């Protein structure tokens with residue numbers, strides 16, 4: 001009895017210390033094997049050499065860059081991808097892992113539906129595990145008002161042939177243990193899915209290499225060269241690559257990169273804090289969103305958890321530069337945003353708008369954008385987890401991290417050729433939903449880059465919509 005009490009007390013102490021360490025950010029993933037952070041906590045691997053020319057050069061090794069490289073290489077295109085840090089080291093390795101059509105902006109749905117088709121066959125095609133599971137997606141409603149709001153999306157789901165429905169009572173309990181006592185109902189799409197971000201990006205990158213793509217990591221692109229107004233070369237820290245076609249898929253860095261070329265890409269960033277638990281009982285098998293928590297089952301038996309609505313925005317000079325364009329979305333998301341000003345403001349202020357291409361660039365100075373998780377948000381997530389899912393109260397939070405989500409004024413991506421520099425293409429602003437659509441975006445972008453049939457309407461993704469007086473259409477959230 002005494003022995004039990006001692007060991008139980010020791011367990012409780014360990015648990016408390018561990019929780020405190022995770023919340024204060026002092027515990028990092030080095031204590032664990034096979035962690036999410038293993039994607040970005042590795043030594044950098046610079047290329048042995050840099051190719052002198054390529055048909056297409058891709059800037060950025062996130063899910064968009066590697067998927068595009070994979071589709072191009074499969075078509076026999078000579079493609080080189082340059083990543084300043086690690087493959088999927090930024091957003092693409094840090095996200096919640098939700099792969100969903102539910103609730104999307106209608107402009108993204110055709111690409112997302114194609115993306116879901118690619119995800120379904122991905123593991124078989126590339127012969128690697130990416131943790132893809134069609135466990136469904138649930139948006140939980142606490143009251144009639146929330147449920148009615150979700151029901152308004154059903155006609156869109158029908159129009160696009162999706163299996164979205166409203167479920168309540170016992171049916172809800174079937175998907176989330178004991179849910180009917182806590183929620184009135186939910187919007188549910190059974191065909192929605194999840195995958196493991198720390199596996200998917202690197203696995204697609206390896207598939208691209210096997211198909212013939214050259215992937216250079218620790219290889220920052222500093223800028224471009226033009227000849228006769230057209231793109232003629234990409235300048236990297238390891239040398240120049242002659243090319244007439246490039247794709248800037250640089251995630252949160254796109255606006256800064258493009259600004260150095262004289263291209264205005266309205267883009268702002270918000271920080272999302274995420275954590276994962278140790279393996280625990282199966283209380284749900286899909287992706288569940290409540291306004292206080294986003295939770296999904298992980299392949300390792302734990303749960304990936306985040307706050308359902310809190311995002312941090314650090315005011316920077318870009319906030320002021322793009323404030324008018326972003327006003328509608330900032331007002332729309334006011335409740336979710338925690339706005340503050342501090343070091344990021346001065347860091348951006350101190351970054352030059354242009355730099356010499358034969359000297360170190362800002363991209364080499366920050367190889368991996370690795371924001372600290374918000375400790376207050378981690379505490380809230382823990383509290384909500386314990387309240388809403390008491391079955392998980394004993395589970396430990398074993399890892400926490402954060403990522404910068406980048407977004408556009410209408411929360412829809414930019415994917416187009418920049419008219420002012422023929423050959424220079426941009427793919428960015430995928431917001432908090434770019435992981436799921438990534439493979440579909442890669443397929444469409446590969447078609448765009450080779451001048452073949454994209455198969456979907458890319459007009460809504462043109463950069464010029466922010467400047468040509470087009471009305472701002474806001475259909476979804478960051």
Ligand SMILES: Cc1cc2nc3c(=O)[nH]c(=O)nc-3n(C[C@H](O)[C@H](O)[C@H](O)COP(=O)(O)OP(=O)(O)OC[C@H]3O[C@@H](n4cnc5c(N)ncnc54)[C@H](O)[C@@H]3O)c2cc1C
Nearest residue numbers: 060062064084092095096098221251272403433434435436
């Ligand atoms: C916390 C969080 C939760 C999210 N949850 C989800 C989710 O559940 N489902 C979903 O679908 N989406 C989600 N997202 C969004 C999703 O992760 C992103 O939209 C998507 O990963 C963007 O992919 P990307 O390839 O465009 O950009 P990134 O993954 O950011 O990749 C861009 C890459 O470009 C590199 N780069 C930048 N500049 C240069 C340069 N000059 N030279 C060379 N390389 C450069 C960077 O190092 C980076 O690796 C979430 C995002 C976050 C942060």
